[in-house]
Amino acid sequence: MSFRVTKNVRFSHCDPAGIVFYPRYAELCNEVVEDWFRDDLGISFRALQEEHRLTIPAVKLEIEYLVPSVYGDMLEFALSVEAIGNSSVQLAVSAWNGEEERVRIRLKIVMVSLEDLRPIRVDEEWRERFSRFMR
Amino acid sequence: MSFRVTKNVRFSHCDPAGIVFYPRYAELCNEVVEDWFRDDLGISFRALQEEHRLTIPAVKLEIEYLVPSVYGDMLEFALSVEAIGNSSVQLAVSAWNGEEERVRIRLKIVMVSLEDLRPIRVDEEWRERFSRFMR
Amino acid sequence: MSFRVTKNVRFSHCDPAGIVFYPRYAELCNEVVEDWFRDDLGISFRALQEEHRLTIPAVKLEIEYLVPSVYGDMLEFALSVEAIGNSSVQLAVSAWNGEEERVRIRLKIVMVSLEDLRPIRVDEEWRERFSRFMR
């Protein structure tokens, strides 16, 4: 299963060449993860921090820019889980315009306690949540 | 030789956890490349587009987040060239706070003609410019 | 009549104090105007530039920050037209969380030809479109 969400390429995402400025895809990727947590995992980023006392910093980000996008384009993002480590989760996020893949992203996040900022083990409950999105 | 430039981590770079929001490093990386073109290669992004009729989109970006940074930190960025392809250039950019490496980035850009948006061959003049920064 | 659209306050909008970083509201305002053009006026920003050869730069922006917002908040934006000048349009945009007004914005835009970057007269067709949102 993958989590899917459609996003509009906005004027603010684009540079003087008229195409999405490449750093903006890192922001869009974070939006997709935020939507996934809230809409599918059922835990908003706010609840994650305020109630669970967890945060999920990125440890590695890889983005392949396949085809440029212009403002007005609709992009369908698909997120899936590639691997679940001891305290990390490897995500694959790609953006499609129709049948055309525009961007392919890998993001590795780590679960960190807000109390001491140290990685914590991904427990069974989280493991079960994440594993539903393993492809 | 590497190109070096110091940047201040700003309030606007940081997220509610008080650390640099990870997409902001992609923007900072682009600033470093922009500074390098202007201050060392001697061709501003504007001249690149307006006079040379070239643009340099990213085709691949990899960021390893080693140690978090907080606003007020001074980061020294070092940029070097790892490889020069037919029409692409592979850059390595890392950010240091004192002796501590905070972030390690690889960015592959491609030289594209603004006329037809097709890659062009990196000619001898550009090759010579870039090769001074080969490590 | 006012144009209404709901937006989620995102992690990326917030600063180390945990509240929306004040410049982000200017971006959110632009998103609202972009949505209004596309969803209600029936002309996307892309069509505006590519087909109508028009652009709508801001000439004046005023933002009153009434109550802070935190990430996870849902904000309902309401946009209306306050005045239609020769070549300008004065917009009022406010953001509400339930019954609480969070931010109050005035944005004056001007219609400019892409050919010579000079203001053009708001013609009857545009005047009619905009006047439906006069309050």
Added chain:
Amino acid sequence: MSFRVTKNVRFSHCDPAGIVFYPRYAELCNEVVEDWFRDDLGISFRALQEEHRLTIPAVKLEIEYLVPSVYGDMLEFALSVEAIGNSSVQLAVSAWNGEEERVRIRLKIVMVSLEDLRPIRVDEEWRERFSRFMR
């Protein structure tokens, strides 16, 4: 006396029309205030929060966009203090390219305690600091 700092208009500030995207000036304004606190008032934003336990949210922002700027432009920003209220400070920030004024900003900030998020009185020490920049 005014605080002056020069900033480069970056590729990332500009939109598909090739000019500074108007919300970016709100970010640039915040950078100027951040530089002023650090370089002239002698208190970094970090020290302000961590040591003084204060934060300075915006309560009102007004921006007049006089002349568009393009990437590569150098802008000289000048900041001065227009008024010091009980707990607020009214700043005037303008951006010049040579003799041409590009943007004129008014920003009202309020001093707030991080403990209870309530406004505090601008004490004599702060008043003296700020008043050196009254015009």
